[in-house]
Amino acid sequence: MSDLASLFRETFGADRLRRNVPLAPMTTFRVGGAAEWLVETRSSGEIVAALGLATRAGAPVTILGGGSNVLVADSGVRGLVIRPRGGEIAQVDAEHVRADAAVTINGLVRWTINHGCAGLEAWAGTPGTVGGGIFGNAHFGGRVIGDLVTEVRLVSRGGEVRDVPRDEMAFGYDRSRLQDTGEVLLSAVFAVSRGEPAALRLTARASLAFRKQTQPLESPSAGCIFQNPDRSRGDAVPAGIPWSAGALVDRAGLKGTAIGGARVSPAHGNFIVNDGTATAADIRRLIARCRDEVRRQFGVELREEIVYLGDVAD
Ligand SMILES: Cc1cc2nc3c(=O)[nH]c(=O)nc-3n(C[C@H](O)[C@H](O)[C@H](O)COP(=O)(O)OP(=O)(O)OC[C@H]3O[C@@H](n4cnc5c(N)ncnc54)[C@H](O)[C@@H]3O)c2cc1C
Incomplete structure (x- = not known):
């Protein structure tokens, strides 16, 4: 096993690989420990190179995007965390736009609106x-983002880069093949059509307003904690209760319940908010309380939508 630090120095130059980097500020939950090693890559080529070096050094690899759907363990993440940054957006042809993995959804929405490309505007916010x-496979208003994707560029953990069409992505509710294969997304091509920027902007504003009305955006969170129940996975929800994880948590009387600095949002039953003092352990315990209570009262097994990074045993 080679030394990760010297491998990075040779390929990336000095200072690009950092040790013991706090991850909490890189997540929307604002909790969790440090990355043992962290590299912020600036291109697809750097992601592929970083994966290769980690393999040579025998270091486990974790990918961190915007940190808006993860709970990082208090003890942090061992091995190498790759955090793709920057990235480019390009018009492929009149009906397709390619965006690199690190591009923010909001950045992509802005770009497409400004270029008169319709399709992504409802994803604003x-x-x-x-x-x-x-x-x-992010979802909003009954739609999933995978529906807009025509092709993606992936790299396997072994370093093989492949273009994969949408129908091989195994998109489902909260699902994609990346969760099974460990492949890393380098870029994606989205289908667009011609649109009038002013009209697209109105749709984007309506999405933002809806979020502001329904989500507790003033406190750190990771968005929805649980997936909604799903008939196709054998879930059964008692009559009279909506098929929504938030509604189940609400009907179980859990809104406002707190453990340490973590609280089930009084505004939205599927959000846990951090009052600024929460630990990952507080949040994990509160998640377990919600699952237990919903199972006991309604017989429904809630599954997490968020992803745990680091050692789940702390
Ligand atoms: C206030 C708020 C509102 C939200 N609203 C919504 C909503 O309406 N709909 C919705 O679906 N979600 C919502 N979320 C959750 C979150 O925004 C989405 O899940 C988002 O797509 C996560 O992207 P990310 O880059 O932050 O991923 P991260 O949280 O950084 O990572 C999530 C997972 O993706 C993996 N990952 C990241 N980048 C790559 C890559 N390049 N290749 C392979 N794997 C990768 C990570 O390893 C991790 O397992 C919300 C979150 C917040 C805080």
Whole structure:
């Protein structure tokens, strides 16, 4: 096993690989420990190179996008955290736009609106990056982002780069093949059509207003904690209760419940908010309380939408 630091020095130059970097400020939950090693890559080529060096050094790799759907363990993340940054957006042809993994969804929305490309405007206000959005097939207003994707460029953990069409991505509710294969998204191509920027801007503003009305955006959170129940996975919700994780948490009387600095948002039953003092352990315990209570009262097994990074045992 080679030394990760010297491998990075040779390929990336001095100072690009950092040790013991606090991850909390890189997440919207604002909790969790440090990355043992962190590199902020500036291009797809650097992501591929970083993966290769980690493999040579025998270091486990974790990808961090916008940090808006993760809970980082208090003890941090061992090995190498790759945090793609920057990235480019380019018009492929009249009907397609390519965006790198690190591009934010909001940046992509702005770009497409300004270039008169319709299709992504309703996603305004979705935190995170193209990479994280495709990993979890982000959803909004009954739509999933995978529906807009025509092709993605992936790199396997072994370093093989491939272009993969949408129908091989195994997109489902909160699902993509990346969750099974560990492949890393480098870029994605989105289908667009011609649109009038002024009209697209109105749709974007309506999405932002809806979020402001329904989500507790003033406190740190990771968005929805749980996936909604799903008939296709055998879930059954008692009559009279909406098929929504937030409604189940609410009906179980859990809104406002707090453990340490973590609280189930009084405004939205599927959000846990951090009052600024929460630890990952507080949040994890509160998640367990919600799951237990919803199971006991309604017989429904809630599954997390958020992703745990680092050692889940702390
Ligand atoms: C206030 C708020 C509102 C939200 N509203 C919504 C919403 O309406 N709809 C919705 O679906 N989600 C919502 N979310 C959750 C979050 O915005 C999305 O899940 C988002 O797509 C996560 O992207 P990210 O870049 O932040 O991913 P991260 O949180 O950084 O990572 C999530 C997962 O993706 C993986 N990942 C990241 N980049 C890559 C890559 N390039 N290749 C492979 N894997 C990668 C990570 O390893 C991790 O497992 C909300 C969150 C917040 C805080």
